[in-house]
Every structure is written in structure tokens, then in C-alpha cells.
Amino acid sequence: MFAAMLRAQWRWARLPIALLTVLAFAIPLLSVRLLEASDPRYVMATMQQWAVAYAALAGLVGLFLALAAWSSDHRGRHVYALALPLPRWRFVLNRYAAGAMMTVVPTLALLVSAFxxxxxxxxxxxxxxxxxxxxxxxxxxxxVGFSVFFLVASSSARMAAYVLSAMVAIVVADILLNSAGLDYSLTSHIMDVVFAKPGLLAAFTGRWMLLDV
Amino acid sequence: MSDEAIARLERMVRPALTGATVLLLSLPTALHGQASVYRARLDSLRPRLAAARHAADSVRALRAVLPTDSVSTPHLTLLVNPQVQELVRRAAQQADSDLTRAFGARTAVLRNTRFAVGIDTSARERYYGSPVLTMWSVDTAQHVTRESSEYGTLQAVSTRLRNHGAHDITASLDQPLRDWAKRDIPWSTADIGNPDNMRSQLVGAGTDVGMQCTAGSVTACEKGLALAPTRDRITEWYSAAQRRELVMRRGWAWRRGSQAATFDACVDRADDARCLELLRAHESEMSDEGIPSILRMSLLRFALDRGGPGAFDRLATDTGDIGSRLAAAAGMPQPALVSAWRDAVLKPEHATEASDPVVLGSSLLWCAGCLALALWRSRWS
Known part of the structure; x- marks a missing residue:
């Protein structure tokens, strides 16, 4: 069952994943080939500029894999899944494992390219x-990107509406606090919690440096 | 009474009645004139009254924020606002202990300074409900030598006190040592900056002595850190390629008038003699640090940590050159000290942030959490 699901998900995701794999291969090569001087300061500064590309690419890989995992089910209103002799949790687990496994492809491309x-x-x-x-x-x-988007994509439209409403409520609360003259930003605290260690998106921050001290 | 008598009385009273009538008729006008005078006076007093009220409010506010109570530790005496007295007492105890550990007997110079901590009511910003504090250092002549603002948390106040203390202790040292240090002597290695930054500063010094020091030359480290004399920094600190790069970085600012041809020869034909000529003409604009001076602090702190108890006193009282003073503080020869420091700064274990176990572990937990939530749902969407 897992092999069949992996094959199916690969079919749905192969085009975007192929493109992202090409990018994952290109970034380390370009970041080093485009170096114009060997001064360590310059090299480190250049590597820092490329760091954003690695993090953005990782996010895109997660997004496309998660969308590919669920888009077909959403389109078919889950008839295929319901027709399978599987409990829902096993179906979801297989979908997740297949998607997670596919993150290896761009990672390998990046590894070879960096080498x-x-x-x-x-x-x-x-x-x-x-x-x-x-x-x-x-x-x-x-x-991490795949897991977050997988959770969102697997949820109902109502859940997505709840998430969106919560985000809007936070922004509105921030505006109200600000207009009341209080120097307290809910958004910045949430961002701190999410991006600082050991926050949900901490893996996306920090130094993504191929060459570093 | 006869009619004649009444008529006589009437004649006598009429002028008075007429006068009274005239007076009564003219009274409102007269009173109105007086009232406007009084009103004008009253109006002129109103701003004074407001100013007096404002002054009274200010005095009340000042009483609430100004330091009036005192806190003492073995080396620190502080005048504090009663509202933050307990916080400042604990911060002062921490700071005193750290400063004594870092600077030994020299910490005694802080007895000449008084610190004051008040509450800054003008600051709108608060840190998780803590007030913003204003901190002053006051010398024996009652002059405020330092003033700073700080969040009213234990860590922030103790750090600020340590920094004020380190500043005053540095100020008590002799001129050659202060000139070499270029900044306040840090009270701990952590106070200088994270190890990654130190490594970046050394590796990215942008000079030949910096690169040679990184590659393992102790002599280059000593030159770059101003522990050994440099006769000509342009030739001793920079390679020919770096000299050309220095000129290139100045760009059009140096490509002016008669220097244009020299600039072109240096940049376009890599003519080192021309680069040297230009750099000598602009020597005053060049950096006087072969290796960034923050690394001097790193070396100094390393020497003090190596030297253990009494290290700072040996550094402060030794009369030799800076290198020998650092060696005396560390209790080891200068080349060995510099070499050990270099190895410590370049130790690669600091740069493995990408595989930080906290990030690794927490990220996997977040993934498991997301998966668990996705599995938990009981019906199909």
C-alpha cells in the first residue's frame, strides 16, 4: 500500500520537485562559482546573502510536497480514500511518510552540489x-515546512478559516493595543516564540552557510 | 406735621434722593468696570496657578522616582528608588561578586564611585511590565560620570552595574594599557561577544597579518594585536593583492587630479609601487588595527582567565610592555599565550550551529506534533 501511495504522490509532485531539485543543485554551485574574491570577509558576506535562498527553497519543498499529498484527495472529495480498506490514520500516515521521504531528493541534490x-x-x-x-x-x-503545510492541507475549510481568523485577530489586537498607546506587540512576541530556539520554525533561522568560520 | 414742614423736608432730601438715584443707576456700569479689572487680574494669575500646580505635581512625581534609599555591597554603594530597592540589592550583589572575580583587589576602586538608580517615568516602553530605570555613576567630586537607561529586570540591572564597574576600573588603569585596550576591559569572556563572532573577526580581519595569524603564525598575531612593533603597516600588514584591494575599495574618492593615473596603474595594471604610493599619501585614513581591536579584549580576557586569582592585579601593577604584562597576568610566556589564545578562538566546535541538537530535537518534535494533529482528526474533510 505504501509503495503504491509513494508512486502516486511522486507522480503528482514530480514536476515541482524536479524544478526545486534543480534549484537545490544550482544554489551551492552558484554561491561558490560567483565568488569574485577570496577574502574571507567577502566570502562570508556572500554566503550570508545566499542563506535566504536555502531557507526559502526548503519552505517551497515542504509546501509543494504537502499540496501534492492532498490536492488529489480534495479534488475527488476523498472518495478514493474512503474506498480503501484502511482506517483514516493509516492512510494519513502513509501520505505523510511518502511526502517526507521525497524531501530526500532535493536534499541529495544540494549535498552533491555543495560537495x-x-x-x-x-x-x-x-x-x-x-x-x-x-x-x-x-x-x-x-x-518542518512539509509537516506544517501537511497539517493545514489535511484540515477542513472550517479549520483553515479558524487559523486565518486567529491570525487576523492577532493583527487586530496589535492595532488596538497600539492605538490605546500601549507599547506591546503581540505579533513580535509570537514571531519571537515561533522563530527562536526551540520554536516551530527555528530550523529556518540561523546561519545557512556553506563556507563559514 | 404741617404741609410746609413736609415741603421743607422734601427740599432737603431731594438732592440726596437724586444723588442716590444717580448713584444707583450708575452702579452697574461702575461695578462692570471694576469686575473686568479683577477678571483680567484673575486671568493673569491662572497660568501661574497652573505652573505652581505642575511644579507640585513634578515634585510629587520626582519624590516617587528619585533614589532616596541606599544599598551597599562590599564594593558598591547605591542610592536607589524605594520601589526597586530589592531588585537593585540583588543585582548589586551579583555584580559585585562578578566584578571581584574578574578584577580582584582592583575592584576596590569602585568604593570611590556612588551609583544611583531612579525610575524613568518619561519612558513609554516597558519590558514585560518592568519599569525603565535610569542609572548614574557619580564620582567623589559629585560629578555624574555616566548615565544610562535600563529595563528594570535583575539581569539587565546587574549587567549594567557590571559594565559601569568595568568602565570605572578601566579608567583607573595606566594610560598605555588603556590606549592598547581601546575600550572597557570586559568582566567576562561572554561580555566580549559570542565565539563565532570572534572567529569571524580574526578570519575576516582583511589583512595579511590576520590571515597569517589564522594560518598559525604567532609573530603575525603579535603584530596584528599591537604586541610587537610594526615599522611600516602598509607593507607589513597587507599583501600586494590586499593593497590593491584597499585602493579599489576607496574608488573614485582617491581617483582625483594628479592621482588618477596612479590610481589606474594600481587598479588596472596591479602596479604595487603605485598602490604603495597612493596608500602612503592617504596613510592617515587607514585603519590602525592589523587585527580588529575587539580581539585584544578576547586575548586579555583569555590571559586573565588563564592566570586565575590575582591575574588582574599582576596586569595592573606590572611595568613592562603590554605583551609582558599579559604574560605576567596569564603566568605563561607571551608566545605560548598568544598561540593558546589563537587555538581557542579558532576552535571549530563553535560553528556547528546547523546541527544544533536543540534545533534538531525541537524540529523533529514539532513535526511529530503536526503529524499527530493530522492523524487525530476523526472524519474526512
Whole structure:
């Protein structure tokens, strides 16, 4: 059952995943090939500029895999799933496992590309390569992105409305607090909690550096 | 009474009655004139009354925020606002203990300084309900030497007190040491900055001495840290390629008038002699640090930590050059000290943030949480 589901999900997701895999392969190579000087300061600054691309790509991988996992079921109003001799939890677990497994594809592309990009001795004195750590972080962030979007995509329209309403309520509360003259930002506190260690999206923040001190 | 008598009386009273009538008739006008005078006077007094009220309010507010009680620790004496007395007492105890550990007997100089902590009522911002405090350092001549604002939390106040203390202790040191340090001597290694930043500063120094130091040359480290003399920084600190890059970075600011041809020769043809010529012409605009001076603090703190108890006193009382003073503080020869410091700064364990176990573990837990929520739903959407 899992193999069949994996094949089906791969069919639905292969085009966007292929494109994202190409990007995952291109980013490390480009970040190193486009270096114009070997001054460590310049190299680190350039690597920092590319860091956003890695995090954004990981988020996109998660998003597309989650959408691919559920879009067909939503379109068919879950008739296919209901026709299967499976309890819902096993069906969802298979869908999740298949999607999570596919995060390996762009991660492998990134790993190989990072290795190729740094093998010709481009690393200035004092800097080190972090190929494995970068790939691990990329996979982790992809997995987190996939899990969050998977949860949202698997929910009903009502749940999505609740989530959206909560977000709007937070923004409105912030505006009201601000207009009441109180220097308290609910949004910034929530952002701190979400992005700081050990927050939900902490894997997306920090130094995504292929070459670092 | 006869008619004649009545008529006589009437003649006598009439002028009086007429006068009274005229007076009564003219009274409102007269009174109105007086009233406008009094009103004008009253109006002129109103701003004074408001000012007096405002002053009284200010005095009441000042009484509420100004420090009036005192807190004492072995080396620190503070005048504090009663509302934050307990907080400041605990912060002062922490700060005193840390400063004594960091600066040893030299901490005694803080007895010459009085600190004051008041509440800043003008600050709109609050930190999770804590008030914003104003902190002052006052010297023996009753001059305020430092003033700063701080959130009213234990950590913030104790850190600020430690920083004020480190500033005053640094100010008590001799001029050559202060000139070399360029900033307040940190009370702990953590106060200088995170290890990653120290590594970045050394690796990215942008000078040849910085690169050589990173690669393992202790002599280069000593030159870059101003522990060994440099006769010509342009040739000793920078390679030919770095000199060209320095000129390039200045761009059009240096490509002016008669220097245009020299600039072009340096940048376009990589003519080092021309680069040297330009750099010598602008030597005063160049950095006087072969390695960023923040790393001097890192070395100093490393030497003090290595030296253990009494290290700071040895540093402060030694009369040799800076290198020998650091060596005396650390209790080891200067080259060995610099080499050990370099190894500590470049230790690669600091840069493995990408596989931080906290991020790794928490992210996997969040994934499991999302999956559990997705599984938990009881019906199809």
C-alpha cells in the first residue's frame, strides 16, 4: 500500500520537485562559482546573502510536497480514500511518510552540489565547509515546512478559516493595543516564540552557510 | 406735621434722593468696570496657578522616582528608588561578586564611585511590565560620570552595574594599557561577544597579518594585536593583492587630479609601487588595527582567565610592555599565550550551529506534533 501511495504522490509532485531539485543543485554551485574574491570577509558576506535562498527553497519543498499529498484527495472529495480498506490514520500516515521521504531528493541534490562546489580548494584560510550540516538543516527545514503545510492541507475549510481568523485577530489586537498607546506587540512576541530556539520554525533561522568560520 | 414742614423736608432730601438715584443707576456700569479689572487680574494669575500646580505635581512625581534609599555591597554603594530597592540589592550583589572575580583587589576602586538608580517615568516602553530605570555613576567630586537607561529586570540591572564597574576600573588603569585596550576591559569572556563572532573577526580581519595569524603564525598575531612593533603597516600588514584591494575599495574618492593615473596603474595594471604610493599619501585614513581591536579584549580576557586569582592585579601593577604584562597576568610566556589564545578562538566546535541538537530535537518534535494533529482528526474533510 505504501509503495503504491509513494508512486502516486511522486507522480503528482514530480514536476515541482524536479524544478526545486534543480534549484537545490544550482544554489551551492552558484554561491561558490560567483565568488569574485577570496577574502574571507567577502566570502562570508556572500554566503550570508545566499542563506535566504536555502531557507526559502526548503519552505517551497515542504509546501509543494504537502499540496501534492492532498490536492488529489480534495479534488475527488476523498472518495478514493474512503474506498480503501484502511482506517483514516493509516492512510494519513502513509501520505505523510511518502511526502517526507521525497524531501530526500532535493536534499541529495544540494549535498552533491555543495560537495562539487567546494572540492577544488576554493575555501580561504580560516574558513571551513559545512556540507553535511547544511544538507541536514535543509532536510530538517523541508520536513518542518512539509509537516506544517501537511497539517493545514489535511484540515477542513472550517479549520483553515479558524487559523486565518486567529491570525487576523492577532493583527487586530496589535492595532488596538497600539492605538490605546500601549507599547506591546503581540505579533513580535509570537514571531519571537515561533522563530527562536526551540520554536516551530527555528530550523529556518540561523546561519545557512556553506563556507563559514 | 404741617404741609410746609413736609415741603421743607422734601427740599432737603431731594438732592440726596437724586444723588442716590444717580448713584444707583450708575452702579452697574461702575461695578462692570471694576469686575473686568479683577477678571483680567484673575486671568493673569491662572497660568501661574497652573505652573505652581505642575511644579507640585513634578515634585510629587520626582519624590516617587528619585533614589532616596541606599544599598551597599562590599564594593558598591547605591542610592536607589524605594520601589526597586530589592531588585537593585540583588543585582548589586551579583555584580559585585562578578566584578571581584574578574578584577580582584582592583575592584576596590569602585568604593570611590556612588551609583544611583531612579525610575524613568518619561519612558513609554516597558519590558514585560518592568519599569525603565535610569542609572548614574557619580564620582567623589559629585560629578555624574555616566548615565544610562535600563529595563528594570535583575539581569539587565546587574549587567549594567557590571559594565559601569568595568568602565570605572578601566579608567583607573595606566594610560598605555588603556590606549592598547581601546575600550572597557570586559568582566567576562561572554561580555566580549559570542565565539563565532570572534572567529569571524580574526578570519575576516582583511589583512595579511590576520590571515597569517589564522594560518598559525604567532609573530603575525603579535603584530596584528599591537604586541610587537610594526615599522611600516602598509607593507607589513597587507599583501600586494590586499593593497590593491584597499585602493579599489576607496574608488573614485582617491581617483582625483594628479592621482588618477596612479590610481589606474594600481587598479588596472596591479602596479604595487603605485598602490604603495597612493596608500602612503592617504596613510592617515587607514585603519590602525592589523587585527580588529575587539580581539585584544578576547586575548586579555583569555590571559586573565588563564592566570586565575590575582591575574588582574599582576596586569595592573606590572611595568613592562603590554605583551609582558599579559604574560605576567596569564603566568605563561607571551608566545605560548598568544598561540593558546589563537587555538581557542579558532576552535571549530563553535560553528556547528546547523546541527544544533536543540534545533534538531525541537524540529523533529514539532513535526511529530503536526503529524499527530493530522492523524487525530476523526472524519474526512
Amino acid at each position: 562539487l562546489a567546494t572540492r577544488n580548494g576554493v575555501v580561504p584560510v580560516g574558513l571551513h565547509t559545512y556540507i553535511g550540516a547544511l544538507a541536514l538543516r535543509f532536510m530538517l527545514a523541508s520536513l
